[in-house]
Amino acid sequence: MALNGYKEVEHTADIALQVWARDFPSLLKQAAEGLYALMDAVLETAQSKTHQNFTIPHGNHETVVVDFLTELLFFVEEKGLALSDFSFENGQNEISVQSTGRRILTWERDIKAVTFHDLNLERTATGFSITITFDV
Amino acid sequence: MSTITEKTFTKLSDYEWEIPKDFRSDMRVPVRVFASQALLQDALKDNSIEQAVNASTLPGLVEAVMVMPDMHQGYGFPIGGVAATDLETGVISPGGIGYDINCGVRLLSSRITLEEATPFLSDLATVVDQLCPSGVGVGGRKKLSNAEMVEVCLRGANWAKDDVYTAAEDLRRTEDQGCLPGADPGKVSSRAMERGKNQLGTLGSGNHFIEVDLVTEVFDEVAAGAMGLYRGELAVQIHTGSRGFGHQICTDYVRRLQSAVTKYGIKLPDKQLVCAPITSDEGQDYLAAMRCAANYAFLNRQILTNNVRQAFETVLAGKVDRWQLRQVYDIAHNIGKFERHQVNGDQKMVCVHRKGATRAFGPGTEGLPTEYQEIGQPVLVPGSMGTGSWVLTGTETSMLRCFGSCCQGGGRVLSRSQAKRSIWDETLLQQLEQDGIDVRAGSLPGLAEEAPQAYKDVNQVVESVVGAGIAKKVALIKPLIVIKG
Numbered sequence: 163m164a165l166n167g168y169k170e171v172e173h174t175a176d177i178a179l180q181v182w183a184r185d186f187p188s189l190l191k192q193a194a195e196g197l198y199a200l201m202d203a204v205l206e207t208a209q210s211k212t213h214q215n216f217t218i219p220h221g222n223h224e225t226v227v228v229d230f231l232t233e234l235l236f237f238v239e240e241k242g243l244a245l246s247d248f249s250f251e252n253g254q255n256e257i258s259v260q261s262t263g264r265r266i267l268t269w270e271r272d273i274k275a276v277t278f279h280d281l282n283l284e285r286t287a288t289g290f291s292i293t294i295t296f297d298v
Numbered sequence: 299m300s301t302i303t304e305k306t307f308t309k310l311s312d313y314e315w316e317i318p319k320d321f322r323s324d325m326r327v328p329v330r331v332f333a334s335q336a337l338l339q340d341a342l343k344d345n346s347i348e349q350a351v352n353a354s355t356l357p358g359l360v361e362a363v364m365v366m367p368d369m370h371q372g373y374g375f376p377i378g379g380v381a382a383t384d385l386e387t388g389v390i391s392p393g394g395i396g397y398d399i400n401c402g403v404r405l406l407s408s409r410i411t412l413e414e415a416t417p418f419l420s421d422l423a424t425v426v427d428q429l430c431p432s433g434v435g436v437g438g439r440k441k442l443s444n445a446e447m448v449e450v451c452l453r454g455a456n457w458a459k460d461d462v463y464t465a466a467e468d469l470r471r472t473e474d475q476g477c478l479p480g481a482d483p484g485k486v487s488s489r490a491m492e493r494g495k496n497q498l499g500t501l502g503s504g505n506h507f508i509e510v511d512l513v514t515e516v517f518d519e520v521a522a523g524a525m526g527l528y529r530g531e532l533a534v535q536i537h538t539g540s541r542g543f544g545h546q547i548c549t550d551y552v553r554r555l556q557s558a559v560t561k562y563g564i565k566l567p568d569k570q571l572v573c574a575p576i577t578s579d580e581g582q583d584y585l586a587a588m589r590c591a592a593n594y595a596f597l598n599r600q601i602l603t604n605n606v607r608q609a610f611e612t613v614l615a616g617k618v619d620r621w622q623l624r625q626v627y628d629i630a631h632n633i634g635k636f637e638r639h640q641v642n643g644d645q646k647m648v649c650v651h652r653k654g655a656t657r658a659f660g661p662g663t664e665g666l667p668t669e670y671q672e673i674g675q676p677v678l679v680p681g682s683m684g685t686g687s688w689v690l691t692g693t694e695t696s697m698l699r700c701f702g703s704c705c706q707g708g709g710r711v712l713s714r715s716q717a718k719r720s721i722w723d724e725t726l727l728q729q730l731e732q733d734g735i736d737v738r739a740g741s742l743p744g745l746a747e748e749a750p751q752a753y754k755d756v757n758q759v760v761e762s763v764v765g766a767g768i769a770k771k772v773a774l775i776k777p778l779i780v781i782k783g
Contacts, residue, residue: 172713174344174371202743224569225556232549239435239493239542270741272434272503274545275397278552278569279373295373295570297397297545298504298714 165288168196177273177296184289186223187250190230193294197231198244200296202270205244214245214263217256223283226257227292231276233259242266273298302347304339307331313766314699316362317351324355324567332700332766333367337758340711341369346376352567353381357575358388360641360648364700366655367762368709368754372396374570377654380703382639383576385647389564390581391573392555392588394651396632397548399588400595401506401539402473402656403678403706404603404628405689407526408533408610409620412512412778415532418613422510423736423779425609430508430602432501432783433740442495450498451483454593455600455628463604465625470667472628473657476596478635482586487550490587494543494594499601503740503783505748506538507683508606510779514686517771521673521691525626527773534623535687535775536602537680539632544591551584576649585634592633599628626689627676631656631706638664639701650701658692658704658769677704677769681756683737683748683780684730688760689773696768704769705760708753717752718743730780739782748782 166188171178179196183189214237218229237243243263251258275297283292300306300322307315310330315338317329329350331338341347346369353375354363360382369378374393383389415422431438442450450457455476458464469476483491501508511533516522527533540547555572558580564573574580607623614621634651641648659666659675666675674691681687685708696702712720723742726749730737739745763769 170715172715174346174710174713175377176373177714225553228553232553236489236493242435269434270743274542275549277373277393277397278556278572281569297373 166192168192170200171293173295177298178293179296180291180293182286182289182291186290189290189292190227190250191248193227193231194234194245194248197234197273200271201273203244204267204269206265206267210265212263214243214261215259217258219256224278224281227294228276228278228281231294235273235276237263238266271298302342302351304342311766313762319354322351325351326356327354327359328362329354329365330362331365332762332768334758334762334765337367337762340754344371346371346378349374349376350379352571353379353394355567356381356383356389356391356571356573357564358384360384364703366705368705368707368759370709372653374568375653378705378709379653380655380700381651382648382701385576385636385649388576388649389573390576390585390634390649391571391651392548392551392584393570393572394653395588395634396653397545398539398632399544399548399591400630401632402595402599402628402630403680404536404599405626405676405678406534406603406623407626408531408623410532410614410618411530412532414618418617419736419778422609422613423738423781425612426508426510426606426779427738427781429605429609430501430781431499432503432781434503434783436500436783437496438499442498444491447491447494448483450594450597451481451486451590452593453477455596457597458600458604461604463607464600468600468603468625471625472596473630476600476628478589478592480586481589481593483590485583485587486547486590490543490546490550493546494541497541497543498594498598499605500541501538501602501781501783502541503744506783508602508781509535509777511535511687511775511777513773514776515774517773521772524669524673525676525689525772526624527626527689533775534606535678535680536599536606538598538602540591540595541598543594547587547591551587555580555584588634592630596628627678629656629678637702640698652703654706655703656706657702658696659702660692660694660697663697663702679705679756679760680707682708682750682753683777683782684733684735684750685756686774686776688756688771689775690760690763690769691772693768693770700768705763708756708759710752711754712752714747717747717749721746721749721751735777735780737780737782745782
């Protein structure tokens with residue numbers, strides 16, 4: 163198994179994603195990729211890249227995952243953008259996120275929300291793993 | 299943790315089963331399941347019953363956590379769950395209501411016969427599809443201002459009262475007359491307001507739909523007559539909710555209440571069950587915000603109703619004698635409401651959470667329109683798009699056994715990815731066309747996720763609620779046109 167990755171997990175009503183990575187920032191990056199894959203998002207060409215910055219409040223790891231992905235859903239719905247190339251900086255009260263935005267041409271599936279359902283970050287021999295359930 | 303099997307249940311009747319509260323040490327009340335033995339066995343294949351047991355640990359629960367026969371695994375609460383909490387000692391849980399606050403169904407009746415409509419069905423499908431925005435990322439016709447959003451939150455379906463296509467009886471025939479009191483837009487985040495501005499009057503995607511149906515069977519002529527449903531005539535169903543506005547409100551409060559749980563010393567087996575005492579500031583704020591989303595959803599279905607009426611007028615006026623559509627009823631199936639119910643022999647106000655379950659008030663219940671006082675509240679139970687949908691009524695038993703509640707639909711059996719893997723889009727479309735169903739879908743893979751095979755047999759679900767006595771059959775309707783996002 164690769165050190166970083168994600169895969170869809172069966173869930174009767176909604177959609178779940180298992181994500182693993184060697185460190186927490188990489189886990190967030192993988193979760194973002196997994197989210198856009200679940201949406202089946204088709205992005206515009208690289209020329210349309212823009213810089214997008216946002217912040218998320220400090221919290222435990224699980225809460226940061228939910229807040230981060232919730233922010234990405236907002237960018238999809240309100241700005242039509244998918245974000246990548248993340249870098250994270252810990253501030254006193256919040257985490258600053260710098261990223262690159264690319265316009266989404268189409269996506270097949272709306273994801274309504276990121277849930278806290280059975281959300282537990284596990285430490286593994288190679289890093290971290292988490293299973294995230296999305297409301298669709 | 300104890301494993302739940304069929305032996306865990308005490309059989310109360312052929313359609314009612316109970317897990318006693320001593321099954322798990324953290325349970326505060328029993329779990330009561332309304333289902334046939336076969337559907338109960340099906341339910342044990344996913345985690346829905348375990349989720350109901352988890353929900354039974356919430357503080358201040360009254361009587362039991364109820365589960366309907368179309369139950370399936372959700373997050374936190376099971377879908378198909380009903381839980382009532384005491385207003386003084388109980389909690390309100392956003393997870394017990396869901397992200398799509400006041401997702402619901404509206405049914406319209408007509409006097410248009412199939413024979414009259416047949417030459418125009420294709421045009422009707424095209425114009426309904428054109429006038430009712432649907433699909434992923436599709437916005438409404440008009441972007442609302444801040445002031446208009448505030449009005450929507452406070453007035454609900456009344457906001458469209460003066461629209462030429464709104465009929466006076468529409469509001470009367472909507473749960474709570476299309477507007478929950480106690481909404482406070484000041485408790486809604488600016489982000490939620492922003493998401494709501496552009497989505498009013500839109501269907502969305504996933505399991506949301508508009509159907510033009512045919513009444514194929516009538517089981518109770520008196521009740522069907524009161525609703526304006528006659529065999530061989532057309533009806534319309536609209537299934538949608540509060541869109542991104544409701545999703546954001548739920549997201550905001552599930553997040554905020556994570557800390558409330560610690561503050562009030564509430565222990566939970568699943569973080570998605572977060573809650574706050576109803577009397578607390580956090581609980582009151584969520585209730586006020588949730589009611590804004592509920593009102594938005596009532597209005598959303600009203601606007602779509604008016605657009606469907608415009609489509610019927612455009613296509614059928616001058617060609618069919620009576621092209622008008624009358625509202626039968628509009629019900630919510632993801633909501634939390636203060637209602638009066640009999641608890642331990644006394645009438646008491648409680649907070650009823652319904653997640654993927656509908657209200658099903660029996661005859662004579664306060665708040666029902668005069669014309670439904672004798673027959674009970676219409677209960678709308680959509681099947682999957684290739685099967686029929688049921689119109690039922692609530693009963694005295696539903697009032698006594700499950701806080702005036704009933705099932706919401708078929709309930710999923712296949713996950714979305716299983717459905718996509720096992721069902722070919724083109725084959726499905728062809729099958730539906732062969733069955734005489736005109737499908738207009740924004741996304742073919744999305745269509746496969748909602749295929750009939752992905753759902754439980756709605757007829758079995760209905761047999762269970764009728765067998766348990768919590769609903770009565772009125773009519774069966776079958777789809778002619780399906781519009782999906």
